[in-house]
Amino acid sequence: MIEAMDLTAVNWARAQFALTAMVHWVFVPLTLGLSFLLAFFETFYYKTGNPEWKRITKFWMRLFAVNFAAGLATGLILEFQFGTNWSNYSWMVGDIFGAPLAIEVLFAFFIEATFFAVMFFGWERVSKRFHLFSTWMVAIGSNLSALWILVANGWMQHPVGMVFNPDLGRFEMQDILTVITSPVAISHFIHATSSSFLFASLFVLSVSSWYLLKKRHLQLARRSIVVASVFGLAFSGLVILSGDQAAYDNAHLQPMKLAAMEALYRGSEPAGLVAIGVLNPDKRPGDGQTAFDFQIHFPFMLSFLANRELVSFVPGIDDLVFGNPGRNIEGVTEKIIKGKAALESLALYRTAKKNNDHAVAEQHLTTFRTNENYLGFGYLKSPEQTVPHVPTVFYSFRIMVILGFLFPLVCLVYLYLAMKDRIFDQKWLLRFGLLLIPLGYLASQLGWVVTEVGRQPWAIYNILPVNVAQSNLGAAAVQTTFFVFLVLLGTLLTAEICIMLKQIKIGPEEK
Amino acid sequence: MNPLKRIIAFYLDGFRSMTLGKTLWKLIFIKMAILFFILKLVFFPNLLKKNFDTDVERGNFVIEQLLQQAPSERSSH
Numbered sequence: 001m002i003e004a005m006d007l008t009a010v011n012w013a014r015a016q017f018a019l020t021a022m023v024h025w026v027f028v029p030l031t032l033g034l035s036f037l038l039a040f041f042e043t044f045y046y047k048t049g050n051p052e053w054k055r056i057t058k059f060w061m062r063l064f065a066v067n068f069a070a071g072l073a074t075g076l077i078l079e080f081q082f083g084t085n086w087s088n089y090s091w092m093v094g095d096i097f098g099a100p101l102a103i104e105v106l107f108a109f110f111i112e113a114t115f116f117a118v119m120f121f122g123w124e125r126v127s128k129r130f131h132l133f134s135t136w137m138v139a140i141g142s143n144l145s146a147l148w149i150l151v152a153n154g155w156m157q158h159p160v161g162m163v164f165n166p167d168l169g170r171f172e173m174q175d176i177l178t179v180i181t182s183p184v185a186i187s188h189f190i191h192a193t194s195s196s197f198l199f200a201s202l203f204v205l206s207v208s209s210w211y212l213l214k215k216r217h218l219q220l221a222r223r224s225i226v227v228a229s230v231f232g233l234a235f236s237g238l239v240i241l242s243g244d245q246a247a248y249d250n251a252h253l254q255p256m257k258l259a260a261m262e263a264l265y266r267g268s269e270p271a272g273l274v275a276i277g278v279l280n281p282d283k284r285p286g287d288g289q290t291a292f293d294f295q296i297h298f299p300f301m302l303s304f305l306a307n308r309e310l311v312s313f314v315p316g317i318d319d320l321v322f323g324n325p326g327r328n329i330e331g332v333t334e335k336i337i338k339g340k341a342a343l344e345s346l347a348l349y350r351t352a353k354k355n356n357d358h359a360v361a362e363q364h365l366t367t368f369r370t371n372e373n374y375l376g377f378g379y380l381k382s383p384e385q386t387v388p389h390v391p392t393v394f395y396s397f398r399i400m401v402i403l404g405f406l407f408p409l410v411c412l413v414y415l416y417l418a419m420k421d422r423i424f425d426q427k428w429l430l431r432f433g434l435l436l437i438p439l440g441y442l443a444s445q446l447g448w449v450v451t452e453v454g455r456q457p458w459a460i461y462n463i464l465p466v467n468v469a470q471s472n473l474g475a476a477a478v479q480t481t482f483f484v485f486l487v488l489l490g491t492l493l494t495a496e497i498c499i500m501l502k503q504i505k506i507g508p509e510e511k
Numbered sequence: 512m513n514p515l516k517r518i519i520a521f522y523l524d525g526f527r528s529m530t531l532g533k534t535l536w537k538l539i540f541i542k543m544a545i546l547f548f549i550l551k552l553v554f555f556p557n558l559l560k561k562n563f564d565t566d567v568e569r570g571n572f573v574i575e576q577l578l579q580q581a582p583s584e585r586s587s588h
Contacts, residue, residue, distance in 0.1 A: 085554045088576050121526075170570065343578060468580050488550075
């Protein structure tokens with residue numbers, strides 16, 4: 001298998017970015033979700049005056065601090081990689097990403113320097129009301145910070161509100177509101193934050209289950225379970241709704257991603273949604289083979305998901321790659337011709353500009369503008385290159401969705417048993433509860449796998465392929481830094497897990 | 512006490528009374544030192560900033576890269 005792998009610089013750079021982003025995403029969802037759970041725990045303390053709620057808040061706040069400290073600045077590593085491994089891309093998107101990322105840094109600094117300090121240092125030093133306000137501000141601020149990153153990511157998935165400057169070779173922001181309100185950015189933000197809230201609930205359920213199994217801190221565990229399961233239950237609804245919206249957006253803005261998620265090669269009307277399936281490993285676009293060795297599907301459901309109509313056409317990979325004139329779908333070959341025309345006119349425009357031949361330059365610029373939306377296709381050697389790795393996207397999507405539907409059921413069972421005071425002796429559930437943290441992480445990470453692998457080969461959708469976005473570096477250089485990161489991030493994760501486990505073992509402050 | 516002194520005292524008291532926080536700050540400082548003094552300086556220079564002085568030069572370089580990486584055959588458009 002290893003002989004078949006493409007170990008070029010671009011794949012090492014991809015692997016390095018994926019490694020860093022996935023480790024970063026170990027910390028982020030817990031920060032986003034636990035911050036809101038802390039706010040709820042403290043609100044109960046504020047409303048009831050019961051010191052047990054304060055003890056609960058302070059305990060989870062300690063675990064929040066461990067996760068926050070371990071995760072702090074892991075995102076910066078991604079920024080380093082942009083400047084070195086992805087310098088072409090970084091230059092091209094600098095104007096678009098500059099504003100959202102600057103706002104994110106300002107937000108983070110403002111919140112961390114003020115409300116974080118009050119939240120951690122302010123017990124007994126500021127009023128109860130101001131302390132509660134600070135905890136809510138940390139929760140809201142952390143989540144708003146995430147908005148700006150997801151706006152940047154949403155733009156890469158669906159580039160809007162910009163124009164390409166052919167003199168500077170970069171995309172320039174034309175309308176920040178269009179960038180911020182891009183449907184992809186909004187659905188990603190809601191999906192990423194709500195799934196993080198659900199993940200934090202699973203974390204609390206899991207740690208509480210361990211206490212109940214060990215017969216320690218029973219009241220803290222029971223109360224935490226009640227709040228976390230209600231919180232998890234409420235937000236799983238939003239996870240499902242925003243996931244549905246994301247799939248709808250994919251159908252219209254990134255149809256190839258949806259086709260890969262469903263391993264739908266030949267479009268159909270109506271189209272069914274595959275519940276579970278085993279892919280035919282030899283299947284390739286346009287080869288006429290069957291896509292599945294085995295599958296169970298829900299009839300009509302993919303049509304409904306994609307178009308909100310039970311009987312409607314959903315294009316498959318073959319339609320998108322080779323075109324389907326009957327459905328008015330342009331094939332990739334035609335797009336490659338337009339992409340090449342864009343690149344050629346860009347080169348001619350620059351030559352004419354250099355020669356001070358403004359009339360000719362203007363003429364080539366017009367041709368470029370006509371074809372610029374197909375720019376990225378000009379780099380492709382074959383139409384099949386537009387197809388992402390279908391098995392990765394298909395299986396990741398299935399596992400994520402199955403877990404996404406399992407989690408609310410788990411929350412419901414926990415809530416019911418905790419409310420009936422029967423949670424203490426449900427060993428089977430409590431043992432299963434210990435798996436909720438790894439399962440939650442699995443679902444969360446696979447969500448990003450679907451999003452990012454599903455948009456391959458593009459760094460910027462339809463405009464810039466990943467291999468062109470990369471810097472001109474040797475594979476050995478990127479390989480070296482990949483292993484440096486592997487060691488560094490591995491050490492960091494180990495440190496976090498050790499400190500976290502120690503704090504869980506210590507438990508809350510004595511009464 | 513004036514408000515500025517109170518704020519400074521708030522932070523100083525907070526830092527002094529930390530227990531777990533001290534370990535976490537150590538973790539943060541070690542991580543930051545590795546990130547900025549080793550990784551950034553040794554392994555992750557910003558290539559375009561390092562190699563070019565002006566935005567025009569950077570832009571020209573990137574466009575050249577974009578055009579060079581295009582497949583050599585041109586369309587008849």
